[in-house]
Amino acid sequence: MPRPTRKPVTPTKPLLKPPVRIGNLDTAALIGELRQLHEDAEDPNIGRMPADEELFGALLYLEANASALTSEAARRTAATKRVLLWEYLREQADLHQAKAIEHARAAGTEWTDLAPALAVNAPSAAYNKARRLQAVVLAAASHTGQTVRRTPEAVREAERLAAIRAAAERQAEEEAARRHALLAPVAQRLILHRSSLDDDDEVTFWLDQIEALLPDCHTATQLVSLQKYVEAAVRELRKAERMGALSAATPDAQASYRAAAGLLRDGSHAVRGGHAR
Template structure:
């Protein structure tokens, strides 16, 4: 009886069993440990070993001089560390080659121009290989580091999702910038009309905080603090005047200043 054929996974389907990756690695620290092994073994060529941050050159040196390690345990430890470093380098190669392709395309290179560098036979193959490499970039850039399936369809879907996230982040940044633009005038109006608001110790405290930070309010941290102080003023005014029978402000101008601050706080 013929066995039923297994259905292929959809090309955009997320990987159920994502491949293990080295991920983040302090390669200089690992190379430094390997250097110490060679120094302890009195490797006579150790002075020729490249610097700890020159990973590729250091790996070539360690490979060529592996025999300098006399103890079997040291040779085993060093070889395993080299395997890990090469695997890390392989992961990074995909990411940086994909970025080089992106830069080449941005500079006007056609897919046909990338056929020889990518060691493929036709432009369509160069395109598909570039998309597979882009999967590594998208995985690295994702929030959860979830691997992207190495198919053109999956990469296009991941790119669409990344573009949507970037657009949402831009909208959020634009909204934050808009609110920050409104914040200083709102805070200034509260100070200008504080006499019509300021008859409560807590309100006085938060208005004093606004007065202290507003003149030099430029950095994101200062803007966040200023927003917090404005929110606190609105909160305390609402607490101290809980009913319509007790107006929030004693003057029309102060009432308008409070209304503007309350509208800012509620985002309306």
């Protein structure tokens, strides 16, 4: 009976079963545990063991001196942890090699020069290997948690999506900067003339919030808070105006209130649109 034909896999499709990975490890702590095993076994060479932070060198020492462990349980534990740490190193190697290639290319290194370093025989092979390694970098930076398939098509698609995300983030940051440029001066004027606007009640509360936030208002989240505080202050000032409580305010204080109200008119359309009316 003929075997069923396998459907071809779309090159850009994420892996349905991403490989199991070690992930983050406190390698220094694990090396410290292995060191303790050798100290307990009175390893005569333990003074030559590299520091806990020197993972590669420490693993080479532990391998060369494995026979110093006299207990079978200690040998089993140490060997298992060494397997774990070598697997961790293997995972990290792809990521850091990809970054090294990126730095080399940025410094003007040709693919011809990178071929021997990548253990391949041609510039095209070096390029293809670098693209496969880039899948690891893109997967690490992905916001979706999906593993990028190691094909040129998948890498290109992941790079395209990463560029879209980066462009959206830049646009959001630029929009926040434009909104801040409009809103911050208006909020500052309210604070400058607050002595004529304070009512020892709701207006005072919201002006206090504005004054506390203004010096540190940089992020998009802080800007949203600032806008809400200004909207709340304007809302309370409108109530005060209807009750005639603003008649004693100085002309500059009244002008600051009207500037804020004008900017926020029609549901803050002027601020969200990036221009004042």
